[in-house]
Amino acid sequence: MNKEAAVTPIFVQKSQFPIINFFNYSLFMKLPYAEPYRIKMVEEIRQSTQEERKQWLKEADYNLFNLKSSQVFIDLLTDSGTGAMSDQQWGALMTGDESYAGSRSFEELHETVKKITDFQYLLPTHQGRAAENVLFSVLVKEGDVIPGNSHFDTTKGHIEIRKAHAIDCTIDEAFDIENLHPFKGNINLEKLEEVYKTYPKEKIPFCLITITCNSSGGQPVSLENVKAVKELSDRYGIPIYFDSARFAENAYFIKKREKGQENRSIKEIAKEVFSYGVGMTMSSKKDGLVNIGGFIALNDENIFRAASNITIIYEGFITYGGMAGRDMAALAVGLNEATEFEYLESRISQVEYLGNKLIEFGIPVQKPIGGHAVFVDSLKFLPNIPREEYPAQTLATEIYKEAGIRTVEIGTLLADRDPETRENRYPKLELVRLAIPRRTYTNNHMDYIAVAIKNVFDRRDEIKKGYQITWESEILRHFTVKLKEA
Numbered sequence: 001m002n003k004e005a006a007v008t009p010i011f012v013q014k015s016q017f018p019i020i021n022f023f024n025y026s027l028f029m030k031l032p033y034a035e036p037y038r039i040k041m042v043e044e045i046r047q048s049t050q051e052e053r054k055q056w057l058k059e060a061d062y063n064l065f066n067l068k069s070s071q072v073f074i075d076l077l078t079d080s081g082t083g084a085m086s087d088q089q090w091g092a093l094m095t096g097d098e099s100y101a102g103s104r105s106f107e108e109l110h111e112t113v114k115k116i117t118d119f120q121y122l123l124p125t126h127q128g129r130a131a132e133n134v135l136f137s138v139l140v141k142e143g144d145v146i147p148g149n150s151h152f153d154t155t156k157g158h159i160e161i162r163k164a165h166a167i168d169c170t171i172d173e174a175f176d177i178e179n180l181h182p183f184k185g186n187i188n189l190e191k192l193e194e195v196y197k198t199y200p201k202e203k204i205p206f207c208l209i210t211i212t213c214n215s216s217g218g219q220p221v222s223l224e225n226v227k228a229v230k231e232l233s234d235r236y237g238i239p240i241y242f243d244s245a246r247f248a249e250n251a252y253f254i255k256k257r258e259k260g261q262e263n264r265s266i267k268e269i270a271k272e273v274f275s276y277g278v279g280m281t282m283s284s285k286k287d288g289l290v291n292i293g294g295f296i297a298l299n300d301e302n303i304f305r306a307a308s309n310i311t312i313i314y315e316g317f318i319t320y321g322g323m324a325g326r327d328m329a330a331l332a333v334g335l336n337e338a339t340e341f342e343y344l345e346s347r348i349s350q351v352e353y354l355g356n357k358l359i360e361f362g363i364p365v366q367k368p369i370g371g372h373a374v375f376v377d378s379l380k381f382l383p384n385i386p387r388e389e390y391p392a393q394t395l396a397t398e399i400y401k402e403a404g405i406r407t408v409e410i411g412t413l414l415a416d417r418d419p420e421t422r423e424n425r426y427p428k429l430e431l432v433r434l435a436i437p438r439r440t441y442t443n444n445h446m447d448y449i450a451v452a453i454k455n456v457f458d459r460r461d462e463i464k465k466g467y468q469i470t471w472e473s474e475i476l477r478h479f480t481v482k483l484k485e486a
């Protein structure tokens with residue numbers, strides 16, 4: 001049942017006793033949100049000096065992925081696998097069943113996934129990109145096109161490594177950071193139909209909807225848009241898959257922002273969203289609330305069979321696919337917790353809290369604030385750094401130097417080179433992402449981050465130079481790129 005809808009306080013029911021207005025003062029003040037958990041174990045993190053950080057940055061070739069975690073005070077590199085598990089999840093770890101085949105923990109996970117998504121077949125994988133590898137091995141061929149809303153980097157990688165193409169059909173509003181569109185992850189139906197008209201059906205194995213859409217700023221996709229994409233795709237005979245890493249956060253935004261959805265539970269909304277697709281890939285390191293894992297869930301038996309073969313080759317037997325039994329057990333619990341409204345409210349309020357602080361300081365951020373991260377617009381923040389010198393990377397290194405906060409570039413380094421021309425691809429936005437790990441930091445940390453970024457903002461005119469690449473890999477270069485000061 002929908003818990004939050006059930007708690008109507010008695011004194012607002014019908015005015016049988018008008019005298020009740022007597023209480024119309026602070027008693028009715030809206031209570032601030034507080035985390036629906038308390039902390040049982042803490043982990044020490046350490047400050048460092050600016051001098052130390054400058055030296056470490058140089059040793060890391062100005063690539064923040066090369067820093068040691070001990071050189072970082074607050075780590076906002078990613079919300080992937082960096083969250084805190086609950087006591088229930090730690091308990092589940094102890095009861096995990098490590099059988100090679102037919103493990104009870106697999107059964108628990110399978111039942112949970114069926115309950116949440118209604119997809120009947122489950123293939124665990126070691127993480128989200130492995131799910132992409134397995135599914136795309138079956139579905140994607142050279143020369144294919146995969147339309148969708150700003151594909152995630154590993155997703156695009158798995159498409160391009162197969163000499164296929166990802167086509168971004170995200171609505172234009174997503175690329176204007178000041179535009180307050182409530183669903184900036186939505187797909188533009190005209191752009192999508194253009195793809196369906198341009199390419200023959202055989203070249204379009206599926207349309208991929210990413211919920212929420214990370215690359216456009218952790219922005220949600222509305223239920224209405226999912227339905228419309230489904231209707232259009234049906235007319236052209238194209239199935240829909242979901243890249244579902246943050247499906248619960250997406251459902252939260254639907255509940256909060258979409259008319260008619262406010263009284264439904266997160267689980268009901270998520271299930272309806274999934275009902276418009278034929279399958280999904282999942283990175284359990286996000287809304288699975290675990291530190292590692294992923295899966296594919298789908299309904300087509302033939303695709304499941306073919307994907308099972310690939311799973312066995314690359315991941316492991318089909319009832320564990322690269323995961324320990326205990327990790328599947330913790331994931332089953334995590335999926336249930338992540339789809340509770342109270343949890344999502346506290347998680348997303350914290351991200352919003354940080355975003356609002358930055359807005360108060362006049363810092364240009366993607367609005368509305370996304371579900372898992374705040375995105376800072378480096379082109380507005382550092383207008384003097386040319387795009388050839390990677391302004392978002394420059395800003396990320398300055399934030400680290402300032403206060404030991406590690407963030408990540410979502411800009412030209414991430415966008416990689418065009419696979420054919422080998423030219424830099426300049427995305428519409430050049431962002432620094434502050435990804436907030438789940439249940440990990442307090443709002444004091446958020447205050448610290450906000451002030452650190454304000455300090456960089458106040459000295460932005462002194463930042464005159466960016467970076468040049470000295471070495472890069474063929475694909476997904478941002479993870480290992482080496483830079484020097486320009």
Ligand SMILES: *Cc1c(COP(=O)(O)O)cnc(C)c1O
Nearest residue numbers: 127128129152154243245283285
């Ligand atoms: C994280 C993520 C992936 C890849 O998952 P990994 O677990 O990191 O391999 C794919 N798509 C989206 C939207 C993601 O956020």
